[in-house]
Amino acid sequence: MYKLEVVAGGKVFKKDGQEVVALQETNMQIAKGKFVSIIGPSGCGKSTLFNMIAGLLKPTSGEILLDGQNIIGKSGRVGYMLQKDLLLPWRTILSNIILGLELKGVSKKEAENRAVPLMEKYGLGGFENHYPGELSGGMKQRAALLRTLLYDQDVILLDEPFGALDAQTRLKMQTWLLQIWGDFNKTVLFVTHDIDEAIYLSDEIYVLSPRPGRLKEIVTVNIPRPRGQDTLLMKEFVDLKKKLLGMLKEDQEKIE
Amino acid sequence: MNSGSNNIAVSKTDRLQENKLLRVKKQSVIEDPAQRERRTRHIALLGRILVGFIIIAAWELFTRIGLLDSYYWSNPSTIVQTGWTSLTEGTLLTDLVYTSGATIIGFILGTFIGSLLGLSFWWSDLYSRISEPYISAFNAIPKLALAPVLVIMFGIGFSSKVILAFMMTVIVTALAAKSGVHSVDKDLEKMLFSLGAKRSQVFSKVVIPSAMPWIVSSLKINIALALAGTIVGEFISSRQGIGRMILYAGQIMDTNLVWVGVVVLSALSILMYLGTVWLERFLLKGRPQ
Known part of the structure; x- marks a missing residue:
């Protein structure tokens, strides 16, 4: 199939x-x-x-x-990622990345526990509490893709x-x-x-x-x-x- | 002779060059921008205080030497005296509580209900389109002109003042929130839907935060409007309040007391303005600058 x-x-x-x-x-x-x-x-x-x-x-x-x-x-x-990064400007990178899980009803703590290691592994370590406005275009796209990945669809x-x-x-x-x-x-x-x-x-x-x-x-x-x-x-x-x-x-x- | 005049000419150009060098040096002195900013701020603060002091001193002086008629203009020292008397022996304090209470309650109700009304337009385009002319019409009504009816409707007590303050603020906030709703990035909504969000989740996670700066920007205007509403309510008919005190003082031609009222209202207005500045910070907490 x-x-x-x-x-x-x-x-x-x-x-x-x-x-x-x-x-x-x-x-x-x-x-x-x-x-x-x-x-x-x-x-x-x-x-x-x-x-x-x-x-x-x-x-x-x-x-x-x-x-x-x-x-x-x-x-x-x-999972769907659009051309623009579409990060919510009033949220930190970490809370942007866990948005999909948050919508699914996963607790904030568990979502963060899953997101932080991913951020570290894929080049966003240390940027958890930054806002999207402070990141370069490439970094923002990384964050947007991690958000899509963490939403965990095949x-x-x-x-x-x-x-x-x-x-x-x-x-x-x-x-x-x-x-x-x-x-x-x-x-x-x-x-x-x-x-x-x-x-x-x-x-x-x-x-x-x-x-x-x-x-x-x-x-x-x-x-x-x-x-x-x-x-x-x-x-x-x-x-x-x-x-x-x-x-x-x-x-x-x-x-x- | 010739060589002498030449010498003078040479020394003149030398001096000119030296001056130029000096000027260049002065310009290129490296200055810490933060330090300069701090110094400018201090000087500005001093300047502000000085200007205020000069105005009050001039007011006092001109009324004393008769350049301004103190019957109309009163003067600062008399205002302070009269104010103190009405504070300790009169009803200034309860009047102040009455007026500020009605203003703040009306402001909070107006802002809250106005925000809900404005935000509600996100849910249905049809509902938003049908309401549009009525919102504009209500905005166009001079609400203060309705004051006599409202006083008849809600009595001469506290509630009619609250209603007036509410009426003054509710539509301003609703319009601001509506603009906020229209400014929401459609792609952000689409992104949330693609993550499986329900409409209520899009509303709480995208629409409200997007509209918040618009709502917040209406707060400062609203607090002044609410105060105006309360005072007009008190002018029309009231047993208490600074507005009633001013009206009463005018009727018995006690200009000093009128000025006390004006000064107290100005102080109240400034205080409430500072309150909204704090409220703004609170509502936009945790956002990037």
């Missing part, structure tokens, strides 16, 4: 009396523990897809199955989490994310604009195409792990990059 399945999931909006297809009926089958990236130009339905899986948006058609169970319209079944959706970071920090965060993914054995869905990032991180890449948003192709990444800086120079990496660039270019030309 697949961990997460989207069966003919599609979404149609109405705008000014006209029907706009945000996402044509799409099928996804994601095995447990996989790292899957979704790339595509804006308007390809990435956010729609994520919001549907997160239960924040109901699909017009199709089913979304988590461990074989339908989770349409049910929020809180998967599937985690990451919507361009490193989009706003500079190149250096970004590379560091990618390695950090791979470490976490290895440690926790989560199934990750990762939206990005960055082809390098998608290849470097993923087992599979779903290429989406805009107007109407639809799934264009599924590309398997056969580069062995663990991956490092050298991976970016390997022949397989470069070949795959060429292929993906070609696909995205077609769409770009179509839009123009």
